[in-house]
Amino acid sequence: MAENSHEVGRLRICFGENLFYITHDSYAELAEPARLNFYSQTVIGDVHKMFPYDNRFALIEAANDEGYHDCVLFNDKNEITETATANLAFLIADQWVTPPITAGILPGVMRAIAIEQCGVKVRPIHISEIPEVESGFMLSSLRIAQPISHIGDMKLKIGDASRDLEEQIRSHSQPVSVG
Numbered sequence: 219m220a221e222n223s224h225e226v227g228r229l230r231i232c233f234g235e236n237l238f239y240i241t242h243d244s245y246a247e248l249a250e251p252a253r254l255n256f257y258s259q260t261v262i263g264d265v266h267k268m269f270p271y272d273n274r275f276a277l278i279e280a281a282n283d284e285g286y287h288d289c290v291l292f293n294d295k296n297e298i299t300e301t302a303t304a305n306l307a308f309l310i311a312d313q314w315v316t317p318p319i320t321a322g323i324l325p326g327v328m329r330a331i332a333i334e335q336c337g338v339k340v341r342p343i344h345i346s347e348i349p350e351v352e353s354g355f356m357l358s359s360l361r362i363a364q365p366i367s368h369i370g371d372m373k374l375k376i377g378d379a380s381r382d383l384e385e386q387i388r389s390h391s392q393p394v395s396v397g
Contacts, residue, residue: 251367251376252356254301255281257289277302288356290369297321298343304356304364305329307338309379310347314338316357328357328387336386348372353380355387363387 224244231240257277281289281302288301298317300306305326307316316332318340319325332338332355353375354366363384365376 248361248364251365252287253285253368254356254366255284255286255289255370257281257291257302274302286368292345293322295321295342296345298345298348299323301356304358304361306343307332307355307357307363307383308343308347308351309353309383310343310350312352312379314379314383315341315343317341317343326357327359328362328391331390332357332363332383332387335390336383338383353377355380355383357387362391 222242224242227242227244229240229242257280277289277291278287281287288303290301290306291299293299298306298308299321300317300323305316305323305328307314307329309315314332314337316329316338317323321342323329329338333340348369349372351369351372351374354369356364356366365380365384366374367376368374
């Protein structure tokens with residue numbers, strides 16, 4: 219860290235059998251809302267996001283090539299799961315919802331805060347419900363709660379309900395720690 223020092227940095231430690239990986243990079247919070255598209259293939263498996271993340275970085279590159287920041291993934295039941303890098307929360311019929319762990323997602327810290335502290339409900343979200351999505355967030359420890367402006371060509375609302383949930387999540391999280 220002394221060789222690669224940053225005023226505000228991101229320290230990532232990944233370990234497993236015969237594996238130990240540490241990175242320290244600069245961190246700047248994302249200011250603009252996210253534009254998402256759909257990944258065109260079903261992601262198969264009990265847990266989609268596993269180290270190493272090489273396949274996830276390829277998904278982001280593909281989304282970037284099409285003018286998007288990330289992509290919405292779904293499972294073999296056509297249920298929304300997560301993005302390549304974050305959990306999701308959607309406002310559907312005046313209720314904030316996030317997919318269950320059983321859909322095949324990583325149980326993220328910000329997702330847990332949204333559920334436990336901010337009233338976000340857990341339930342399967344079928345891909346057919348996308349037209350009903352009013353607002354949305356990408357949730358992760360590096361994004362905290364990044365509003366979603368678009369899913370494909372569909373524009374989402376970033377209004378009072380979004381601002382309220384974002385404020386609640388941020389009030390229950392500590393985005394920067396020292397020491």
